[in-house]
Amino acid sequence: KVKNGATLKIEPGVTIIAKHDDIVDYILVEQGSKIDAQGTAENPIVMTSEKKEAGAWGGIHICGYAHTNVAGGTGSSEIGGAIYGGNNDADNSGIYQYIRVEFAGYPFDTDKEINGVTFGSVGSGTTVDHIQVSYSNDDSFEWFGGSVNCNYLVAYKGWDDDFDTDNGFSGTVQYGLAIRDP
Numbered sequence: 062k063v064k065n066g067a068t069l070k071i072e073p074g075v076t077i078i079a080k081h082d083d084i085v086d087y088i089l090v091e092q093g094s095k096i097d098a099q100g101t102a103e104n105p106i107v108m109t110s111e112k113k114e115a116g117a118w119g120g121i122h123i124c125g126y127a128h129t130n131v132a133g134g135t136g137s138s139e140i141g142g143a144i145y146g147g148n149n150d151a152d153n154s155g156i157y158q159y160i161r162v163e164f165a166g167y168p169f170d171t172d173k174e175i176n177g178v179t180f181g182s183v184g185s186g187t188t189v190d191h192i193q194v195s196y197s198n199d200d201s202f203e204w205f206g207g208s209v210n211c212n213y214l215v216a217y218k219g220w221d222d223d224f225d226t227d228n229g230f231s232g233t234v235q236y237g238l239a240i241r242d243p
Contacts, residue, residue, distance in 0.1 A: 062089045062091060062141065062143075063088075063089065063090045063091060063094040063095070063096060064091055064094055065091050065092060065093035065094055066093055066094060067094045067095075068094065068095040068096070068097055068155065069090075069094075069095070069096045069097070069098075070096075070097045070098075071096060071097070071098040071100075071106050072106075073099060073100045073101050073104035073105075073106065073159070074100070074104035074105070074106070075100075075106050075107075076106075076107040076108075076109065077106075077107070077108045077109070078109055078110065078111055079108075079109070079110040079111065079117065079118035079119075080111055081110060081111040081112040081117065085118065085119050085140070085167055085169065086110075086118045086119060087118065087119025087120060087121070087122060087140050087141065087167070087175070088108070088119075088120070088121045088122065089122045089124070089138060089140070089141040089143055090121070090122065090123040090124060090154055090155065091124055091143045091144075092124050092125060092126055092143070092144060092145060092147075093126070094154070094155075095153065095154055095155030095156075096123075096154075096155040096156070096157065097155055097156050098155070098156060098157050098158065098160055099156055099158045099159070100158055100159030100160055100191075101158075101159050102159060102191070104159075105159040105160060105161050105191075106159065106160045106161070107160075107161045107163065108121065108160065108161070108162045108163065108165070109161075109162075109163040109164060110163070110164045110165075112164065113163075113164060114164060114196070115164055115166060115196045115197060115198040115219075115220055116164070116165075116166050116167050116168050116174070116198030116199075117164040117165070117167075118164065118165055118167060119140050119165060119167040119169075119175055120162060120165030120166060120167070120175060120176055120177045120178060120179065120194075120197070121162060121165075121177070121178045121179070122138045122139070122140060122141060122143070122175070122179045122181065123154050123155075123157075123178075123179065123180050123181065123183050123187070124138055124143045124144065124145035124154075124181040124182065124183075125145060125147075125149075125152045125154045125180075125181065125182045125183040125184045125187065125207060125209075126145075126146070126147035126148070126149040126152040126182060126184060127146075127147065127148075127149060127150045127151075127152050127182040127183060127184035127185070127206060127207040127208045127209070128146070128147070128148060128150055128182065128206050128207070128208065128229060128231070129145065129146040129181070129182045129205055129206025129207065129228045129229060130206060130228040130229035131146060131205070131206065131228050134146050134147070134148075135147070135182075136181060136182070136205055136206075136228070138179065138181055139175045139176075139179065140167070140169065140175050143181075145181030145182040145183075145205065145206070146181070146182045146206065147182065149184055150184050150185055150207075150208040150231075151184050151185050151186045151208075152182075152183070152184025152185075152186055152187070153184060153186030153187055154183050154184065154186075154187040154209075155187060155188070156187075156188040157187070157188065157189045157190075157192060158188065158189075158190050158191055158192075159190075159191045159192075160191070160192050160193070161192075161193045161194075161195065162177045162178060162192070162193070162194045162195070162197075163194075163195045163196060164195070164196050164197075165177040165178075165194065165197055165198070166197035166198030166199040166200070166201075166219070166220065166221075167198060168198055168199070174198055174199035174221070175199060176194075176197060176199050176200040176201065176202065176203045176225075177194030177195075177197035177199075177200070177201045177202065177216075177219065178192065178194055178201070178202050178203075179203050179205070180202075180203070180204045180205065180207055180209055180230075181205045181206070181207070182205065182206045182207045183204070183207040183208075183209040183232075184207060184208055184209060185208045185209055185210055185232060187209045189209055189210070189211040189212070189214075190211065190212040190213050191212070191213045192211070192213070192214050192215070193214075193215040193216075193217060194214075194215070194216055194217065194219065195217040195218060195219075196217070196218055196219070197216075197219040197220060197221075198219075198220050198221075199219070199220060199221045199222075200219065200221050200222040200223070200224075200225040201216030201217075201219040201222070201223050201224065201239075202214060202216060202223070202224050202225070202234075203222070203224075203225040203226070203227065204225070204226045204227065204230040204232070205227050205228045205230070206227070206228040206229045206230055207230055207231075207232060208230075208231050208232045209232040210232045210233045210235070211232065211233070211234045211235070211237075212234075212235045212236055213235075213236045214234060214236070214237045214238070215237075215238045215239075215240070216237070216238070216239045216240070217240045218240060218241060218242060219239075219241075223237075223239035223241075224237055224239070
């Protein structure tokens with residue numbers, strides 16, 4: 062968990078590996094915190110699991126202060142219970158560039174699975190580009206409200222929706238590519 066006010070710096074070329082055990086690993090960026098993950102085309106950041114199958118870990122969950130249509134104006138993340146929502150559509154939750162997320166989308170209950178990358182009310186001050194989610198057990202990318210603008214997203218062989226928007230998402234997705242099994 063990246064707590065309020067903190068910034069987690071992830072260097073280019075770093076590989077983060079979720080341990081395969083009885084504890085669900087995930088990355089949760091709480092409101093007011095950030096990740097500075099600026100991979101490059103030559104040195105992407107890879108987030109994966111010891112177990113190489115869909116649903117092996119919980120993925121990335123980013124919670125911001127932008128709008129959402131959830132009753133009361135706030136919601137809570139599907140995993141970790143962090144609050145998202147507010148009225149700052151220019152909110153900044155960090156920089157996410159050249160990242161590959163593999164084998165995420167953990168199924169934690171009947172009809173409840175979490176995504177590869179989840180955006181909860183993430184604002185337009187956040188930079189999101191060149192992200193690939195591969196082999197997600199649920200949606201590759203899902204937005205719950207927010208106004209973040211995303212570029213160059215790849216959803217590769219996910220099990221459910223490649224790109225899913227809910228609760229009044231008003232940002233943009235430019236150059237999204239979905240590759241599915243035939």
